[in-house]
Every structure is written in structure tokens, then in C-alpha cells.
Amino acid sequence: MAPLFSQWLPGFFRKLICYALLLVCFSCNKTDQVITVKEGHLVSVLRTQEFGIQEMIGLTLQDFPELDFSMLESVTDLFNLELKVSVTAISYNTTDPGGNPVIASGIIVQPVGIPSRGVIHVPPTTPLSCLEGGSDLLIITEGVFAFIGFTVIIPDLIGSGVSKHLPQPFLFMDHSGQVCYDMHLAAMEYCNRYSPKPLPAEIDVFGYSGGATCAVALLRHIDRLPHSPIRVKRLFAGGGLYNMHQTYSELKDRGYAEYPLIPLLIASMDYWYNLNLDYSRVFTGNLLINRETWLDRTRNAEQMRALIDPQLHTYMHPDFFTAGKNAEIQKIENVLSLHSMAEGWHTKTRLYLGHATDDLSVPFSATQELYNNLKTKNNVTLITGNGGHYNYGIEFFIAACLYLTAN
Numbered sequence: 001m002a003p004l005f006s007q008w009l010p011g012f013f014r015k016l017i018c019y020a021l022l023l024v025c026f027s028c029n030k031t032d033q034v035i036t037v038k039e040g041h042l043v044s045v046l047r048t049q050e051f052g053i054q055e056m057i058g059l060t061l062q063d064f065p066e067l068d069f070s071m072l073e074s075v076t077d078l079f080n081l082e083l084k085v086s087v088t089a090i091s092y093n094t095t096d097p098g099g100n101p102v103i104a105s106g107i108i109v110q111p112v113g114i115p116s117r118g119v120i121h122v123p124p125t126t127p128l129s130c131l132e133g134g135s136d137l138l139i140i141t142e143g144v145f146a147f148i149g150f151t152v153i154i155p156d157l158i159g160s161g162v163s164k165h166l167p168q169p170f171l172f173m174d175h176s177g178q179v180c181y182d183m184h185l186a187a188m189e190y191c192n193r194y195s196p197k198p199l200p201a202e203i204d205v206f207g208y209s210g211g212a213t214c215a216v217a218l219l220r221h222i223d224r225l226p227h228s229p230i231r232v233k234r235l236f237a238g239g240g241l242y243n244m245h246q247t248y249s250e251l252k253d254r255g256y257a258e259y260p261l262i263p264l265l266i267a268s269m270d271y272w273y274n275l276n277l278d279y280s281r282v283f284t285g286n287l288l289i290n291r292e293t294w295l296d297r298t299r300n301a302e303q304m305r306a307l308i309d310p311q312l313h314t315y316m317h318p319d320f321f322t323a324g325k326n327a328e329i330q331k332i333e334n335v336l337s338l339h340s341m342a343e344g345w346h347t348k349t350r351l352y353l354g355h356a357t358d359d360l361s362v363p364f365s366a367t368q369e370l371y372n373n374l375k376t377k378n379n380v381t382l383i384t385g386n387g388g389h390y391n392y393g394i395e396f397f398i399a400a401c402l403y404l405t406a407n
Helices: 011-026 053-063 069-078 141-148 173-194 210-224 244-254 262-272 285-289 301-307 327-336 365-374 388-406
Strands: 042-052 084-095 101-111 119-121 151-155 202-208 231-238 350-356 380-385
Touching (some): 042 053, 042 173, 053 141, 084 141, 084 173, 101 141, 141 151, 141 388, 151 173, 173 210, 202 210, 202 388, 231 388, 244 327, 244 365, 262 327, 350 365, 350 388
Parallel strands (some): 119 151, 119 202, 202 231
Antiparallel strands (some): 084 101, 101 151
16 A cells, blocks of 8 residues: 555545455455346447556546646556556447437456456546547546456446437436446447456446446446346445435525536436427526537537636526526426435445535535435445545545455
């Protein structure tokens, strides 16, 4: 363990790593159970390419210039700096939010030349651009787990990759669980056909921000199935939202949203639920004037931040902030109420939920509510910290890496 790690890693994970190291020392190896899945999920193999870790780090610095990457210096010994990873983009069969068949895509990231430690399913964080899907870029930050020896499954989700012609159904929870599940079955089918060793049935799931929402949605989807070839051993979900209406209401009351997702979320709901919104009663100012170009999903988060102020009153209609609302705002809130996992359910999976208490993108209350409703029936731990949405995200990611590497 790197000497500087304990200076900033949450106390719970420091204890957890020590315990995990003891388990490694005194436990026996066991063979992962492998289950053959039915064919029909995988559509095609799009392309394959190898990358090194320096390319991964360079991309991450480019995408998230505001992050404090000095923290990573304390754990560089986790990563095999000479290791190459193979990234394979595939397309697969799934459904859109209306239940209609659609072809989606995603990537499988595998370490080259060494046995895989296991499988981690990592839904992407919430990319605002339709051009940032894993199957388009191949090398994305979610794939970094491969550099500590894991096989990583990363769906593009609808609205990216081969389905970029469709609006992205941001944070549609039931649908996200289905799309992630179908991607994993397609990855299992791919490995049965083309890899020396099939994927094991038991997996871990990791997600941060919008990826945490999808990670929890995937677990809930699997838990609801009478039978599944996939078993989730551990779930790590940080900085996610699990009750859209509750989070929306808190951001509205705060009047501030650090991440410029709300306009794109509203446009997505308008499309998928056929709301036929009158945008003159939803938006105001420059966003209303430039809505079609600003919301065409060709801009990344930094470019969207340059256009959309975090102060909601600069682009949301005044009725957005009133108790009475208007008919268009009411339509939006009615749909938001359909998307919640915060009521909790029973699961056999070990759950680790994390959130920064000073998060200005996704309120801490989002994770607190889910934790409160899960803790009475499940083995769940809440890990809090600070540093805002982005720097806490690095902390949470590294803590998960250390735990997974040790255990």
C-alpha cells in the first residue's frame, strides 16, 4: 500500500483494505464458476485495439482538467505500467425505453498477456455528448480497471455508439438496468466465442455519478429476475442519484446545478414520453433561443458549461421555481416521479455506497435516502467524504481499486 494513501482515503476503506489483505493471506484459491449463456445477444464485433496506461491517463487529464490527479501518485504501484489492454467494441440487441428492439454497443477491456483477476461491469458516467461512447473512443476512463488486471464491461447506453442517432434516455432507471444487462450477456457470448476463457458468472459492479445510477439499476434488474447467468458479488456506487424527482426538487430549491444535465434530461423525457413540450414555458434566455443547437448532444461537459450557467434562473422559466408551476413543468415532474430506486429492495450483494457531503452536482441526500431504505434488509455501508463531486470521485475509485486488488 502506498505510504501517502492513508492521508486522504476514507477511514472505513483503510480498515477494509487491511481486512482484505488478511483474507488474501489466509484464504484458498477457488475456481470461478462459468455459465454458458444463450446466443442471440451479440450482433457484431466492431473493432479491436490495444492501449497502454499512459494513453488512458492522458485522455483522463484531457476530459477532466479540474481534477486533482496528484492523489493518484500515491497509488501508482497498483497499476502495471507496462501492461497493454485490448479493447473490443461490440454491438448487441437490446430495447429502447418503449420496449422496441434496438441495437446498442459497448466495449470489453481485457488485460493482455496475463490472466484476468475477474470481471467488473462499469457503466459510464453521464457523458453529455453522443460522440463520447466507448465504442467510438475505445479508450475511456472507465476502462482503467483493466490496468489492475480485471476484465471490464462498459456499455455505451442508448444514445451513444451505434445508437447515437437516438436521444439518450438519461437516468431512466429500469431501462438502464436492462441495457447494461443485455450488454453483459453479449460480452459473455463474445468471450464464449472468441476468448480463451469464458467470463465467470460472478462479477463486481462499479459506477460513479450517472454510472452509479446505472450500476444500481443493473443490480436491481438482476435481483428481479427469477434466473440469471450473472451474480453480483459486490457493488460500488458513488455520487449517484436514485430518485429523480427528489434530486430535481433539491436542485430546484438550491437554484444551482454544477453539471449542466437538466436541459438535456428534459429534452430526452420530451422525446421518449411524447410530452410535446412548449419550451417557451420551460426555458428562458439564451437557452430558449439556441435550444436546438445547444442541445444537439455534440458538445461535451466542458463545452456545455461554457454555454449554460450553473445558476438555474439563467435558463429555467420562472414557473420552474414556483409552487403553482405551469402545465409544461408539471408534465416534466410527472415523468420524473416514474424513475426511482430509492425505496430499496432485498439483495444478496455486498453494497458500498459513497457520496461527498459537499457535492454540488448530485446532492448527498440522493445516496443518503437509498442507504436509509437499504440498510435494514441488506449488507450495505455508506462511505462519506468531501472534495465535491469530482475529487471525491477519484477517492472513491482508488478505494475501490485497492479493495478489489487486495481481495
